[in-house]
Amino acid sequence: MNKRGKYTTLNLEEKMKVLSRIEAGRSLKSVMDEFGISKSTFYDIKKNKKLILDFVLKQDMPLVGAEKRKRTTGAKYGDVDDAVYMWYQQKRSAGVPVRGVELQAAAERFAQCFGRTDFKASTGWLFRFRNRHAIGNRKGCGEQVLSSVSENVEPFRQKLSMIIKEEKLCLAQLYSGDETDLFWKSMPENSQASRKDICLPGKKINKERLSALLCANADGTHKLKSIIIGKSKLPKSVKEDTSTLPVIYKPSKDVWFTRELFSEWFFQNFVPEVRHFQLNVLRFHEEDIRALLLLDSCPAHPSSESLTSEDGRIKCMFFPYNTSTLIQPMNQGVILSCKRLYRWKQLEESLVIFEESDDEQEKGDKGVSKIKMYNIKSAIFNWAKSWDEVKQITIANAWENLLYKKEPEYDFQGLEDGDYREILEKCGELETKLDDNRVWLNGDEGKGCLLKTKGGITKEVVQKGGETEKQTAEFKLSAVRENLDYLLDFVDATPEFQRFHFTLKEMQQEIVKKQFQSKIRSRTGSFLKPRPHNIKDSFSGPSTSGSNH
Numbered sequence: 001m002n003k004r005g006k007y008t009t010l011n012l013e014e015k016m017k018v019l020s021r022i023e024a025g026r027s028l029k030s031v032m033d034e035f036g037i038s039k040s041t042f043y044d045i046k047k048n049k050k051l052i053l054d055f056v057l058k059q060d061m062p063l064v065g066a067e068k069r070k071r072t073t074g075a076k077y078g079d080v081d082d083a084v085y086m087w088y089q090q091k092r093s094a095g096v097p098v099r100g101v102e103l104q105a106a107a108e109r110f111a112q113c114f115g116r117t118d119f120k121a122s123t124g125w126l127f128r129f130r131n132r133h134a135i136g137n138r139k140g141c142g143e144q145v146l147s148s149v150s151e152n153v154e155p156f157r158q159k160l161s162m163i164i165k166e167e168k169l170c171l172a173q174l175y176s177g178d179e180t181d182l183f184w185k186s187m188p189e190n191s192q193a194s195r196k197d198i199c200l201p202g203k204k205i206n207k208e209r210l211s212a213l214l215c216a217n218a219d220g221t222h223k224l225k226s227i228i229i230g231k232s233k234l235p236k237s238v239k240e241d242t243s244t245l246p247v248i249y250k251p252s253k254d255v256w257f258t259r260e261l262f263s264e265w266f267f268q269n270f271v272p273e274v275r276h277f278q279l280n281v282l283r284f285h286e287e288d289i290r291a292l293l294l295l296d297s298c299p300a301h302p303s304s305e306s307l308t309s310e311d312g313r314i315k316c317m318f319f320p321y322n323t324s325t326l327i328q329p330m331n332q333g334v335i336l337s338c339k340r341l342y343r344w345k346q347l348e349e350s351l352v353i354f355e356e357s358d359d360e361q362e363k364g365d366k367g368v369s370k371i372k373m374y375n376i377k378s379a380i381f382n383w384a385k386s387w388d389e390v391k392q393i394t395i396a397n398a399w400e401n402l403l404y405k406k407e408p409e410y411d412f413q414g415l416e417d418g419d420y421r422e423i424l425e426k427c428g429e430l431e432t433k434l435d436d437n438r439v440w441l442n443g444d445e446g447k448g449c450l451l452k453t454k455g456g457i458t459k460e461v462v463q464k465g466g467e468t469e470k471q472t473a474e475f476k477l478s479a480v481r482e483n484l485d486y487l488l489d490f491v492d493a494t495p496e497f498q499r500f501h502f503t504l505k506e507m508q509q510e511i512v513k514k515q516f517q518s519k520i521r522s523r524t525g526s527f528l529k530p531r532p533h534n535i536k537d538s539f540s541g542p543s544t545s546g547s548n549h
Contacts, residue, residue: 010035010045015052016155018045023158053159075132077119083110083461085133089297089321090457100126113458115510152320153327157402160294163317167290172222172282174399175274175293177215178330179257179300182339184210184379187350210379211255212247214330214338214387215270215293218403220395222277226387227265228380231255246384257300263307266293266316271309289313296324332398332408334390340415341386349382350374477515484508 010018014035021031032042045052075081084107091098104121107129111119163169185208211229216222227248242249248269250261274291278284291314295301307316324331391411400406488504491497 010037010041012052015045016158018042019049019052020158022046023162049162050159053155053162075129077111077114077116079114079461080107080111080116080119081129081132083113083457084129086457086461088133090299100130103129110458110461114461115507117506117510152323156320156323156327157405160317160402163292167292169290169292171219171399172217173278173291174218175215175222175270175291176218176329176399177213177224177270177293177295178324178328178335179211179213179298180335180339182210182212182342182379182383184208184346184376184383185350185374209255210376210383211252211257212383213257213265214335216330216334216395218329218396218399220392222274222281223387223390223395224270224273226384227269228383229255229257229261230376245380247380249380257298259300259302262300263302266307267309271314274314291315292317294319294328296328297321327402329395329398329402332401334395334398337390337394337415338383338386341389342383344415345382345386346374346379349378477511481508481511481515484511 018031018035018037021034028039028042031037032039037045084103087106087110088098088103104126107119107121107125111121164174213227215224215226225246225248227250229250229252231251231253233251248265250264252258252261270293275289278289278291279286293307293314293316295316296319301307301316301318304316304318308314319328394411397408397411400408484504484507488501488508491501491504
């Protein structure tokens with residue numbers, strides 16, 4: 001028994017232990033005695049359960065952070081803090097070590113972006129930032145990283161379990177979705193076509209990429225139509241309207257998922273399909289329709305608050321950062337099964353059965369010619385067919401680790417590395433090696449979404465809450481100031497918005513400075529040269545006033 005006195009203040013780890021005791025059905029008195037807390041403290045912790053779990057899950061190493069922190073208060077400069085932490089997470093996910101001085105430099109850059117002129121990335125700020133997000137001076141060795149990531153999983157399981165009980169969700173109402181790259185024309189290294197393709201100029205067949213999203217529920221009874229992101233609006237090989245395709249096809253300049261595309265899919269496809277399934281297949285009543293979609297922290301995903309149906313019954317929840325390989329069901333054999341089924345169909349259409357009389361040149365020409373006939377329409381139909389063929393048991397097994405802490409069982413019968421080797425040999429591809437085939441089968445495991453730049457991070461923090469703005473090429477400072485003045489008048493006249501007065505006032509002062517600097521620069525040449533009276537100055541030197549400030 002740990003008697004700690006009447007006015008004990010528990011840290012977050014201890015509060016989580018209290019919550020686990022409550023979850024296990026322990027009595028009020030036994031919990032109070034164990035932790036030395038009063039009845040009011042007990043009920044405060046119970047009341048704030050969601051707030052505590054949410055805060056701990058946001059930390060880089062939740063259990064370590066929970067040992068140190070007692071409160072869930074945020075940073076003074078929340079926008080700078082959010083931006084730096086997002087930047088830090090991206091660096092970590094890419095395996096790049098981040099030093100304290102780099103965190104401070106990033107903070108200064110983001111503070112400048114947000115106009116925080118009084119912000120200082122001091123040693124004190126660095127200490128508080130690291131403490132707030134439980135970031136230590138850890139070495140980047142594999143075991144430590146895996147250990148720290150593993151620590152994120154259990155708090156997430158607790159929170160998910162709580163939501164399932166509170167919302168009374170069944171397995172058919174739990175969904176998981178994930179994006180992936182698909183190099184749809186790629187062939188194994190050392191195949192006749194690949195060797196020929198390396199020697200040819202122009203676009204390489206092995207690099208032609210699509211992005212795809214797969215989504216299904218936890219018992220595998222509902223597989224949603226896959227969404228495919230391609231470069232062109234309507235591929236030349238697709239004569240009919242894209243609405244007739246067996247997938248949802250969307251164009252994107254860089255073939256990446258974006259927040260706009262994902263949000264559109266969620267509201268226009270996911271929500272209606274889930275409602276239709278529960279009403280017409282599960283035969284649920286309207287008031288019983290609910291769903292929870294689990295996603296990873298891809299930059300293409302909007303906030304969970306903005307990914308909620310109008311009635312609030314269909315929601316999203318994000319996995320802790322960098323835990324997808326451990327508990328994201330789609331990464332537990334589902335996407336891999338779909339890709340291997342796709343590769344089988346691709347080989348059936350793309351491979352040439354060579355004649356014994358064919359020399360190397362003829363084999364290479366035939367191989368490349370056959371693969372170039374394999375178009376994006378074929379790829380789309382083969383991908384959709386492959387997704388249809390992913391077994392229900394494969395999807396259900398993929399949830400075992402997340403829901404029951406069991407190692408998922410993988411069934412890749414007929415889809416093993418050696419099976420592809422056999423079909424290649426039968427077609428006369430004798431030069432390919434097993435290692436080449438493995439690289440080919442597992443080579444397109446990208447996420448289908450692009451990492452954010454500094455500007456992208458800043459924009460997301462500013463737009464937190466789901467609202468997006470159209471970017472314009474340039475702004476007139478005079479127009480910006482005029483609108484700020486108008487906004488300040490509104491804020492001063494509206495009590496509930498007066499808390500924004502000082503922020504807008506700071507911004508107004510910065511705009512005035514920029515205007516003054518722009519005016520000085522644009523007239524420097526005029527001040528340095530005397531102007532003759534009564535003569536129009538026909539000469540104009542190089543202007544600097546056109547640069548954006």
